[in-house]
Amino acid sequence: MPDPVLLPMADQRPRERSDAARNRVALLEAATRLVDHCGIDAVTMEAVAAEAGVGKGTVFRRFESRAGLMAALLDHTETAWQTAVMSGPPPLGPGADPWDRLLAFGGSRLETTLQHADLIRNAGRAGVRSIAAYSFAALHVRYLLAELGVTGDLPLLASALMAPLEAPVLDQQVRIDGLQVDRVLEGWADLARRIVSPGGGATRT
Amino acid sequence: MPDPVLLPMADQRPRERSDAARNRVALLEAATRLVDHCGIDAVTMEAVAAEAGVGKGTVFRRFESRAGLMAALLDHTETAWQTAVMSGPPPLGPGADPWDRLLAFGGSRLETTLQHADLIRNAGRAGVRSIAAYSFAALHVRYLLAELGVTGDLPLLASALMAPLEAPVLDQQVRIDGLQVDRVLEGWADLARRIVSPGGGATRT
């Protein structure tokens, strides 16, 4: 049984059918349109389906759930942000001092999180960003912390540094407590300084 | 126009009717029963109503929404916890060194958050604890930080210290990344040490 064409092994999912792909972009565009014109609450699965001119089942097939659709909408932004971090201009992108990159990270994350707060909130996982997005950002922060010579449990420190920038926390501070965004950012920078600062002389138990 | 009986001013809401009060406790008990026996997903509003032997509308009248019901269920725990902080035994309660109280705070909050994760997640506000609960805890942490001589934007530092203990973050770490609880707690203590530690010599911009 000769089978000369061996498994390409990548792309194991048999590739999306052309009509499916067409519908996917149509649906994303429709959803974006609805978000922009009528607000996020108008983005019902049926409305999106109708706007895209397909059946409701198709929306669920493509995106699994409403949360999945929201996550897909966020994906564009998230990807762009990752690109900016990996290969964009400093200080967010490579080339700047790690400390400046860290500050830039905080600022840009704060901004985009607030900007897409409702999308994030509706994207499930209790308002936290998707796993993939989270992982990338966490990795980046770990890298910067390492670069800055921080010692300790880096994954957890990175997480601690990112936690105050998560949507629910920011929501509480900005929308409920009414804090100014600038002040929140200052506070975050202070936190970063305390984490990075070599003052960790282990005086406490 | 004499009006000798002056406004008692407290209790301005005309006090709950007896049948209403009876139904409230019946509903809470029914909901607790359902949570314990069948898991949180079985706690539909209709199921709770049926279990308590009342109509569905009554559940909504008492608790506003499903999230409200969950919050009410959490309230018991939360109140007990607040009491423990305010007048329970050290180190969580008063009497111990502020630093020890802070560590105890972290531990107990970590524990209860994980324990009631699903309730919290279903209690709305994107998985963050209710405003009242949050405010109390934030106040407590601020107090402890002040006691420890921490300077800076205390409200924000307190928030930064509490953020890693919020349910969504812990969910990510423990349930998805598979981190051990002990390690998370260690990490949190390290964070606290860095915040409290006087090393904040303002070396960074």
Next chain:
DNA sequence: CGCTTAAACGGACCGAGGTCCGCTTCTATT
């Protein structure tokens, strides 16, 4: 004790998320 009234009650009803299954359409293969 009966009356009044405001509150509470119940369950029919609605809308939206999510599932299912018979039908249609694409794609690969010969």
Next chain:
DNA sequence: AATAGAAGCGGACCTCGGTCCGTTTAAGCG
């Protein structure tokens, strides 16, 4: 080009959160 089979499609259908309104009932008052 014809065909087989998988993938996609659509919309009826289900469940559940949330609303509404006609009916019932508790509580204060004469």
